[in-house]
Amino acid sequence: MSYQNVVRPLMQFLSYFEAPRVLEIGVDKGQTTFPLCHNLSMLERSWLYEGVDIKMNPDVAMTVASMSTIFCPSTEPNIPVPPNVLFYEKNSLEFLKDAVENEIKYNLILIDGDHNYYTVQKELELAQQLALPSTIIICDDYSTKWAYEDLYYAESEGYEENDIATKRQKTEKVGVRPAIHDFIDKTEGQWGVLPGPGVCADYCILYQTENVLDMRFHIPPDITLANLGILEIYFDNNKCPEVDESRMLNLDYVYQRPGPRSPIRQMTEAVDAPELPPLVGDAKQKQKILDEYRENLKNG
Numbered sequence: 001m002s003y004q005n006v007v008r009p010l011m012q013f014l015s016y017f018e019a020p021r022v023l024e025i026g027v028d029k030g031q032t033t034f035p036l037c038h039n040l041s042m043l044e045r046s047w048l049y050e051g052v053d054i055k056m057n058p059d060v061a062m063t064v065a066s067m068s069t070i071f072c073p074s075t076e077p078n079i080p081v082p083p084n085v086l087f088y089e090k091n092s093l094e095f096l097k098d099a100v101e102n103e104i105k106y107n108l109i110l111i112d113g114d115h116n117y118y119t120v121q122k123e124l125e126l127a128q129q130l131a132l133p134s135t136i137i138i139c140d141d142y143s144t145k146w147a148y149e150d151l152y153y154a155e156s157e158g159y160e161e162n163d164i165a166t167k168r169q170k171t172e173k174v175g176v177r178p179a180i181h182d183f184i185d186k187t188e189g190q191w192g193v194l195p196g197p198g199v200c201a202d203y204c205i206l207y208q209t210e211n212v213l214d215m216r217f218h219i220p221p222d223i224t225l226a227n228l229g230i231l232e233i234y235f236d237n238n239k240c241p242e243v244d245e246s247r248m249l250n251l252d253y254v255y256q257r258p259g260p261r262s263p264i265r266q267m268t269e270a271v272d273a274p275e276l277p278p279l280v281g282d283a284k285q286k287q288k289i290l291d292e293y294r295e296n297l298k299n300g
């Protein structure tokens with residue numbers, strides 16, 4: 001599956017960070033990569049997307065090469081500016097181990113590679129070591145067929161000659177969902193899981209329970225498509241110094257943020273947002289209008 005219906009809602013969360021860094025495990029045809037990189041570029045700041053796949057489709061990097069302001073050394077190794085898109089043809093477990101050794105941290109980790117108990121459990125164990133206090137991990141196939149069945153890409157058509165695909169392993173349990181729940185249990189409450197909102201969501205969101213005050217899914221008025229919702233996450237600022245809400249930018253809609261609530265509520269619950277003037281212009285202009293709006297609210 002792909003993360004299409006969560007990419008846009010995630011942007012408010014990603015806008016909290018000075019230079020958002022995202023890891024996607026399982027790139028495939030780039031259905032998530034393209035919108036995500038486009039949206040990141042709209043934040044108008046430094047950002048880095050890294051994609052890992054055991055079988056990198058060269059068309060993905062070629063398509064990225066056509067996108068202005070997005071720089072990927074896979075297609076242009078001599079590009080004279082810092083890259084913001086990196087692709088690795090590697091097994092996720094190998095990539096994650098290297099990243100742990102190099103003490104890399106990501107704001108967002110998307111796990112959508114091999115859909116089996118063995119791999120997902122190991123990926124999560126490693127991925128948690130790449131997390132900042134506010135990092136969220138999104139796992140796909142939490143509700144689809146592979147939630148309770150194992151898929152090994154090594155046995156799939158087109159992967160017959162792939163030497164880096166993980167071979168089938170003997171495990172007591174099978175499927176993505178038990179791997180996620182076992183990981184959560186092992187962390188003894190440090191990590192929690194919320195199923196993605198909406199009827200078609202097949203992903204879940206893993207977050208650090210101590211650091212998140214509330215998480216909600218806001219559907220702006222007159223909007224019916226979940227893709228256009230906004231995932232609102234309220235962090236405990238004392239525990240998450242990397243989060244700076246003053247950087248918050250809504251690329252599409254502006255609304256009054258209702259403020260943190262505790263404990264975490266159902267994400268399917270929409271927030272009643274007051275009417276706000278529609279915003280036009282570029283991102284900086286939008287941010288200025290949003291700041292002014294907030295200031296006016298503060299001053300009554």
Ligand SMILES: C[S@@+](CC[C@H](N)C(=O)[O-])C[C@H]1O[C@@H](n2cnc3c(N)ncnc32)[C@H](O)[C@@H]1O
Pocket residue numbers: 001002003004024025026027028029030031032033052053054055090091092093112113114115119153165166
């Ligand atoms: C479901 S697709 C990913 C879809 C993509 N995330 C999207 O949103 O469009 C799964 C991908 O994971 C890759 N894959 C399978 N096992 C992997 C592993 N151990 N490490 C990295 N990638 C893996 C496959 O080659 C395949 O391209």
